Amino acid sequence: MRTSYFYGVIAMATVVVASNILVQSLFGQWLTWGAFTYPIAFLVTDLMNRIYGARPARRVVFVGFVVGVICSLVGTQIMGEFGPWVTMRIAIGSGIAFLVAQLMDVAIFDRLRSGAWWRAPLASTLVGSTLDTALFFTIAFSGALTFIEPTNDVSWAGEVLPVLGMGPMAPLWVSLAVADWMVKLSLALIALIPFRIIVGRVLPQPA
Template sequence: MTRSLIPGILAMAAIVVASNILVQFLFGQWLTWGAFTYPFAFLVTDLTNRLYGAVAARRVVLAGFATGILCSLIGTQIMGEFGPLVTWRIAIGSGLAFLAAQMLDVSLFDRLRGARRWWSAPLLSSLVGSSVDTAIFFSVAFSAGLVWIEPANDVGWANEILPLLGLGPAAPLWASLALADWSVKLLLALVALVPFRIIVRQLTAKAA
């Protein structure tokens, strides 16, 4: 089984590394390019779960988690214009969010494996996992209430009160960033159903 997991582990590692790099580049006012690559981590997890089971999926998740920790540690040592590219709050939030969301995705997918509709397991597990991921990451990384995690890190910019996404009620800036990120995750969870269905059909047909 270990050899069969290599493609999933490599794909997960590639997504995590790419997302850590692309998160440094803005896309519009509320997003970074990393928002468009990271959601596909759920696709890798769900494909592994569907093809090899929950135990295998958890191994792939742990490989992605280890990759993410390494990327964060490197990022904390690289100085940008405004300080380290990755603050400790971001590193902690990223790690906690990834591990909690992906493990929840694995558990939900496994419970829904026998659902009548093929898309129930990948879609619902990804939607719930994505929601948990966004909530944990943005609150840990930027919420004023958690400033004790890294007191020297000024997150005042993220807590500036502005209209939500420039249109809605007043809210901290980080809430707009979280909502935009979450919306992309939900959209890509739907998009990911297409490659999920194609890959599962092809691989199960070969195994038959």
């Protein structure tokens, strides 16, 4: 049991580190590669919740949060083409979004754990992912929150364009958020497959 719990901690830390690195690489016009690895954090949290319970799942979340903070601190010291890899707004947005969304995921999963096997992981991940996206992009890029880091020019994110190039007019950061949210929702459905397989192997009783 302790060994498996350790694997959960390592898995969460790996996802957070990988996502912090891959977020620096663009994927198309609206996404980064980190958008495809970060949602795995919800799978790790849900597996820990199903197998060990809500309290151990929260511990794994806090490990991920601490690792994320460390990555952000390191990122602020690495200079890229347009400035530091991680600005203060991005660091704050990332930390708050991760912690709030993951803890919400744990709470919802715990409330629904007695239902159909897919209900808890799907509902908790959908709500958590939505909350994560809304918090991060609003804190990191919304023009209304420039007071968080006045010296950080995010005016580029406020450029008004059609959402995803074809929807209603909105600031660019809204398109980035919508694209990120759509990836999270898609991966939430896909993640049900490994969730079912892993839980089925670890727990002999129906999940």
